[in-house]
Amino acid sequence: MRIRTVALLLTLFGMFVVLSLIYAQNAPEASEKGKEVYENSCAHCHGTEGRGDGAAAENLLPKPRDFTRGLYKIRSTETGELPTDQDLFDIITEGMPGSSMPGWETALSANDRWEVVAYIKTFYDGFKEAETPPKQINLSGKVPYSEQSVETGKALYTELGCIECHGNIGRGDGTSAPDLTDEWGFQSWPANLTQGWNFRGGADTEDIFKRFIGGLAGSAMPAFEGDSFPGFGLTAEESSRMIELDNKDEMTEVEEEESAQLYEKYDAAVDIALNLAEGTELSAEEKQIYDDAMKVVYEKSWHLANYVKSLMPEKRPEPAIGNNVLRSQYIQGELPEMDNTAWETLEARYFPLVGQIVIEPRQFNPTIDAVNVKSYYNDTEVAFLFMWDDRTHTTDETDDETGKTLEDALAVQFPVKVPQGPTAPKPYFLWGGRLPVYLWHWKASAPEQVTELTAKGINNAEVQEAQGELQVQGTYTDGQYKLWVKRALKTDDKKDLQLDPGVFVPIAFSAWDGANGDVDTKRVMTSWYTFVLEPVPSSKRFIYPPLIALLSVGFLFGLRAFVQRRNSEEA
């Protein structure tokens, strides 16, 4: 009897735990506490009245959210719906990668975060007025990741027009990309789909699916809700047939009839979807048509999400430190040209770039994520391949404010003199100071050349009088720059860097995205990283030691024999 009671209690307790896990939490009533936490932690950017106009807002892009409109990008809910409390809580907890919104998981207790959720909801009356909870996106029909699903998704990516903004292979370089603004008129770049770590709402397949179906409210990203899909209400075969017929220059009478029938079915399903959205009760038959239509649409959306997922690496690459320092690989003979497949076998090293905010003018809203680098060397030369994503190819634009010419560019920075040993001082990372730096400055307007500079400070760079013989090639394709540079290991110019295998050389980068207003000190950059010509894992290493050992042994034997002989002679 007693055991049964305990068992029952345990079961009930278990159910309670499970239920509380299943049911996402709701925020408490708004309180003074929430106001206090908000004003201490959030108001500086989001403003005391939640208008996204805090003192720090001026410099931020994306701009801090204006809470008074009820428009939230990252939601688990359908388009036009408000976010759930859990959505808001998650954003506060995890922050928004790629923006200035940090995660507050450690800085604020869960309790405080819930209080803030309750408080920010008071900025928009729609939360109070809502009679029903927001409609959540149904995630139940997830299509597992497979090559075939990715293929299907890829076709949809083109058919649905994702390319227009996100570009051919997703680098956010579509032809509409430069002109996009958000609801408040601020520039709004489309996501680079190859950099999942910068996705504001996470890059799990489910996250991608939700963003796609629900849209990003307040941004240019539209919702692809059910009836946006061409051929809504048709089977997958029927809708491809409909599109196929549409694309014909001329249809036969039979085809016209067929097309008209497909359109009739399509229009009828759209009508049902709108009736439902407008609150009209559906008949059982209509409900069936709607459910079937949504099933097809959701399945397509999962394929698309799988495709987008396929565009990015599993996680953000590790920065080029520790075991990941940039190691130039030795090869014999000619170094590979830019298009040589030899580059593909090398793994790139990843150098994350951050906005330069030390010296005015600063860059608070960087658009270039990182530069990826590979390198080979031989007995006399070294070759580098630098790659970085930039949504726009800018070679000659004028800055409205300063009148300066804006263009995309990259600078690779080395010390003039390699510090001897790890503790020896390096030049100041911002283009040197007392200790000078040696720079390769490349500009998109002259892709076949780099200018050698010597600098003693970010505003104190000089073009070297003697320009060395560097071979350079630069290209821009599908939202990515590739720059190939080849130089001799040793030069006659004292202001140049001289390279020796096995010596660790500091290296740093600056990059400019002209379309983002980057010019002069307004740029993205790295601090010092390390580069080394990986010492030759050469035959020498395997021949000399045994040889020396052999010689030593031989010498010892010889010595012994000599001594023995002398001894015997003396005797």
Place this chain on the structure above:
Amino acid sequence: MKSYLLASLTVLLACCYIGTAFAADSDAGEMEMLVFPEKYKAMAVSNGGTISGVVKFEGDMPEKKALEITKDEKVCGADEKFDESLVVGEGNALKNTIVYLIDISAGKDFDKDAKVEIDQKGCKFTPHIQIVPVGERLTMLNSDKIMHNVHIFSKINKPVNKAQPKARRKMPLKAVQKAEGPVEVKCDVHGWMSAWISYVPHPYFAVTNEKGEFMLEDVPAGEYKLGYWHEACGTNSKAPVVVTVEAGGTITQDFTLKLK
């Protein structure tokens, strides 16, 4: 990972610090809106009156501003396109002015057969100004066979941002329940595309044609405030013209508008 967090936190703190030096300026000019009656009752109107007139532009004949077509040139750039925020025709006729009754509380019903559509053709919305009855669906047509997205910047109703892929020739939008307007319609794919819609509770709205003409028919006899709205010239909501309509009569009321 930690290093990214640290870096972003540093950046954030730095911006916050520097940001204090600037004062945020958020009072952007609010768009002037139409004024609607609190309640409206549809009824049969017999022997109503007519209000007609011409809207003219006062000021130098504005220069036609050609729109810069930055993509899909084959479809969008087939003919030259001009900014439609201020279209002045012969004799200073001002096109695209909404002229309407501000305070009518009972009158005729909407023409149920009228099509409420905006076409996207040659990457241009036609018409530039559309009146949408509350509770009716606005249908977006896509004659271009390229992708557009319909982005309606409503504030009272829920904003809409819905993709209209190339194969989607006709996209009816969910009817809205609240009067609001004008709100801008944009296409993010083609940033120059712009139109204005007004969700209205009664049918006494007219939009001026190329000749600047408008006409409101079947107006029950009575005294009304007559309002106008123009994208570049603003409204007279604060001081509307008062007109008296007689049964079966026709009155003329012209307007002359200046840039706001």
